[in-house]
Amino acid sequence: QQDSGRGEPKTLWGSSEPRQPAAGPGQPSPQQRTETLGFYESDRGRKKKRSLSDLSLLRFISAELTRGYFLEHNEAKYTERRERVYTCMRIPKELEKLMFFGIFLCLDAFLYVFTLLPLRVFLAMFRFITLPCYGLRDRRLLQPAQVCDILKGVILVICYFMMHYVDYSMMYHLIRGQSVIKLYIIYNMLEVADRLFSSFGQDILDALYWTATEPKERKRAHIGVIPHFFMAVLYVFLHAILIMVQATTLNVAFNSHNKSLLTIMMSNNFVEIKGSVFKKFEKNNLFQMSNSDIKERFTNYVLLLIVCLRNMEQFSWNPDHLWVLFPDVCMVVASEIAVDIVKHAFITKFNDITADVYSEYRASLAFDLVGSRQKNAYTDYSDSVSRRMGFIPLPLAVLLIRVVTSSIKVQGVLAYVCVVLFYCGLISLKVLNSIVLLGKSCQYVKEAKMEEKLFNPFPTATPGKPAGKQQSMFKSTQGISTDENGSTSVTNQPVYQKENAPSLLVTSNSDQFLTTPDGEEKDISQDSSELKHRSSKKDLLEIDRFTICGNRID
Numbered sequence: 326q327q328d329s330g331r332g333e334p335k336t337l338w339g340s341s342e343p344r345q346p347a348a349g350p351g352q353p354s355p356q357q358r359t360e361t362l363g364f365y366e367s368d369r370g371r372k373k374k375r376s377l378s379d380l381s382l383l384r385f386i387s388a389e390l391t392r393g394y395f396l397e398h399n400e401a402k403y404t405e406r407r408e409r410v411y412t413c414m415r416i417p418k419e420l421e422k423l424m425f426f427g428i429f430l431c432l433d434a435f436l437y438v439f440t441l442l443p444l445r446v447f448l449a450m451f452r453f454i455t456l457p458c459y460g461l462r463d464r465r466l467l468q469p470a471q472v473c474d475i476l477k478g479v480i481l482v483i484c485y486f487m488m489h490y491v492d493y494s495m496m497y498h499l500i501r502g503q504s505v506i507k508l509y510i511i512y513n514m515l516e517v518a519d520r521l522f523s524s525f526g527q528d529i530l531d532a533l534y535w536t537a538t539e540p541k542e543r544k545r546a547h548i549g550v551i552p553h554f555f556m557a558v559l560y561v562f563l564h565a566i567l568i569m570v571q572a573t574t575l576n577v578a579f580n581s582h583n584k585s586l587l588t589i590m591m592s593n594n595f596v597e598i599k600g601s602v603f604k605k606f607e608k609n610n611l612f613q614m615s616n617s618d619i620k621e622r623f624t625n626y627v628l629l630l631i632v633c634l635r636n637m638e639q640f641s642w643n644p645d646h647l648w649v650l651f652p653d654v655c656m657v658v659a660s661e662i663a664v665d666i667v668k669h670a671f672i673t674k675f676n677d678i679t680a681d682v683y684s685e686y687r688a689s690l691a692f693d694l695v696g697s698r699q700k701n702a703y704t705d706y707s708d709s710v711s712r713r714m715g716f717i718p719l720p721l722a723v724l725l726i727r728v729v730t731s732s733i734k735v736q737g738v739l740a741y742v743c744v745v746l747f748y749c750g751l752i753s754l755k756v757l758n759s760i761v762l763l764g765k766s767c768q769y770v771k772e773a774k775m776e777e778k779l780f781n782p783f784p785t786a787t788p789g790k791p792a793g794k795q796q797s798m799f800k801s802t803q804g805i806s807t808d809e810n811g812s813t814s815v816t817n818q819p820v821y822q823k824e825n826a827p828s829l830l831v832t833s834n835s836d837q838f839l840t841t842p843d844g845e846e847k848d849i850s851q852d853s854s855e856l857k858h859r860s861s862k863k864d865l866l867e868i869d870r871f872t873i874c875g876n877r878i879d
Contacts, residue, residue: 422683422687424618426690428622429762430714430762437707437755441752445471446477446478484558484561485723497573500573501577515567519624561720565723568624572631572635572728576635579636587653594660598668602671605676608685615686619716629654631724633647634732688769692778694709
């Protein structure tokens with residue numbers, strides 16, 4: 326039926342509202358459900374009001390005391406933090422192992438100047454004098470190594486006599502009359518100048534050695550050795566004076582009454598932490614810094630020896646005065662070790678470098694030592710250490726000889742016998758040190774699996790390059806040759822190649838990016854596209870040694 330007033334359809338029961346389904350047995354009716362929902366909503370509101378009203382200081386403290394969290398939800402982060410702590414704890418041990426090995430490398434190169442170099446100079450001069458008796462079987466009067474030995478010996482003797490014109494006592498009193506702050510500034514300037522001299526000095530010596538030994542077509546070309554020789558003598562003399570001023574400043578600091586200057590000079594080491602810790606370092610940059618620290622620590626030991634010799638001379642070699650100097654010496658050495666440990670620990674922490682990298686550095690230094698003992702080594706071992714660490718033993722040796730000869734007076738036959746015995750002892754120490762270092766170096770190279778770089782066969786020719794050029798370039802870069810049976814020799818002398826052979830510039834792995842034979846310039850221009858895609862990260866053995874020798878000051 327239709328409603329006459331509204332026109333709305335009506336249900337069968339006469340109502341316009343829809344029919345509600347009837348509640349089944351055991352189920353609440355819709356009215357009951359509405360009442361239950363309203364009850365829960367009112368109860369929830371009462372609880373909310375109660376929780377807002379219950380916020381108090383005691384409830385807040387109770388919540389803070391009983392609050393929990395789970396570290397395993399961020400396991401990777403905390404594991405990384407723990408590894409950083411373990412790395413910092415391993416740094417002192419690994420760093421000191423590298424320092425210990427490096428210091429003995431410097432000691433070996435330093436003892437070479439006093440022990441084996443005079444004997445090699447004597448043998449070279451004897452060969453030069455007796456050469457007419459054997460006849461001229463070769464165009465070279467002397468081998469390249471013998472020429473370099475004679476040059477080193479002549480430079481050492483000339484600079485030693487030139488050092489006699491430098492008055493150590495006048496320099497001591499001149500420095501002692503300065504104020505503390507001025508001496509602090511002078512000492513800092515001397516450290517910077519020492520690094521600059523070391524950087525440029527090895528280049529001067531290498532230029533002299535190559536100019537004196539390179540094959541020359543005309544006799545007039547030998548005149549070019551003279552200006553290089555005078556430059557080398559001037560460099561060694563000036564660097565020796567610089568180190569003498571450093572030793573004198575340190576001696577003034579030791580003899581000052583209030584020890585304030587010594588404290589200021591030691592605090593200069595901690596300023597070094599500020600200048601290096603908060604900078605970005607890669608593995609190669611850290612290797613440079615490690616080599617610089619090794620050289621600096623060994624130089625400080627020699628300076629402390631010079632200071633002790635000068636002080637003992639002033640007190641007539643009284644043994645009691647040595648115990649007076651002993652605490653100051655220990656304080657300087659301890660501060661140097663502490664600064665190096667803290668510096669390297671934080672550098673490795675901030676740059677995510679593991680402690681195992683110091684084993685790689687030690688293996689790289691060992692590779693240099695083993696490579697210098699090969700049959701056709703491209704350089705002497707002492708020169709290799711000079712390039713790698715920036716440690717040049719000639720100026721330091723000149724100064725030490727000057728101080729020892731002025732502090733110790735040799736009079737009588739017994740005194741000369743003692744000098745001869747002391748020299749024999751130095752030779753024994755040098756030979757023993759060399760044997761131990763060579764054995765350890767072979768062990769480190771083997772552990773680092775670097776033998777293939779030492780005894781690597783000739784590489785195959787690459788497309789676009791003849792096999793002959795590839796092999797010649799490999800020979801020049803490696804500086805190592807094998808015998809017919811494939812074994813290498815560590816005792817034989819290098820064999821001079823005849824002049825009709827193709828000219829090769831003998832370089833190391835680290836120098837192949839600096840010097841290239843003239844015949845390879847076209848090949849390099851053709852392969853420039855390949856070099857662009859080469860990775861920027863180099864092997865530790867391919868680091869520019871001349872750059873490392875500079876010990877760049879950032």
